[in-house]
Amino acid sequence: MSRVLRFAPLAILVLLIAGLVWRLATPVDTDVHSRLEGQPVPAFALPAIVPGKPGLSSTDLASGRPRLLNVFASWCVPCVTEVGVLRQLQARGITVDGVAVRDRAPDLSAFLARNGDPYERIGSDPESRVQIDLGSSGVPESFVVDGRGIIRYQHIGPIEASEVPMILAELEKAK
C-alpha cells in the first residue's frame, strides 16, 4: 500500500469531523419560508371576531400604501411581547392588520385588553386556512404587503424591538 493511501482513512475521518463541527457551529435554517414573496396575497375574506373591529379580506390589503399583516393568536406566548412592538410600529403610522389563528372571541378580547391593540382589522381564521394559504407555518409571522396587495417580505417569528428599523425599511421599500 502506498504511503499516501495509508493516510486516506485518517483524512476521511478528519474531513468528517470538520464537517460535523461546521454544521454544529452554523445550524441549518429550519424556518419554512413562504414562496409567495413577490406574489399577490391569495384571495380570502375572514369574518370579524372582536366586537367593534372589522374583519379582514384580501381586498382590504390593497389600499394604496404598504401594510403589515400579522398572523398571530391569543394562545401564542411570543405574540404577547410582539404586540408591544407592533404598537410601536402603529405609533409610527404603520397600519397593522391581524389574522387571528384558531382563536376564540373572549380569549382574543382579553388578550387585546391586557396587551394593547395595534390592529386596524382582525380576521378570524379558526382552521388555519388563510395561514396555510399564505404559506405561513406558525405564529407569529408577519407579511409586508404593498399598496397593490403584493407580498413583499415575510418575517418569521416575533418582531423584536431591535428589528423595528428593519421592518420600517421593508415597509419603505414596499412604497
Next chain:
Amino acid sequence: MRLLPLLIALGLASPLLADSKLPPAYWSDRQLPDPRQEARADALMQEIRCLVCQGQSIADSDAELAGDMRDLVRRRIAAGQSPDQVRGWLVQRYGSWISYRPTEEPATWPLWLAPLVLLAVGALLIRRRIGARREP
C-alpha cells in the same frame, strides 16, 4: 406520597406554546365517506410534511396545524381535486420541501442516477474479478 398532587398537576399541565383552545378541524381526524377518496387523501397525507414537526408527515403528526392541513387535504379531495393538484397547491406556497415525494428537478438528478451508477460500478468490479481469475 406528597409528590402525588404535583405529579397530577404536571400531567394536567398543557404545553406552553403549542395549542389553541379550539377543537380540531372537522375533517382532521375523520375519514371521508367515500372510501376511494379517503384512500387518495390518505396516500397524499402520508407524503406531505408537517410544518411543525418537520420530519413527520401530516398523517402522523399530532400538531394542530397538521390537523388543519389534513382537513384541507380531505376537503379538496372531496371537492374533486386530484392529489397532484393539492400537492401542487401546497408546493406553490411552501416549496417542494413540503412534499416527501422527490421531484425531477436538476437538484435531485444525482438521487435518480445513483442506482444506475452503482450498478455500473458493480458490473465493472465483477468483470475485473472474473477477468483476473481467468488470466492465469
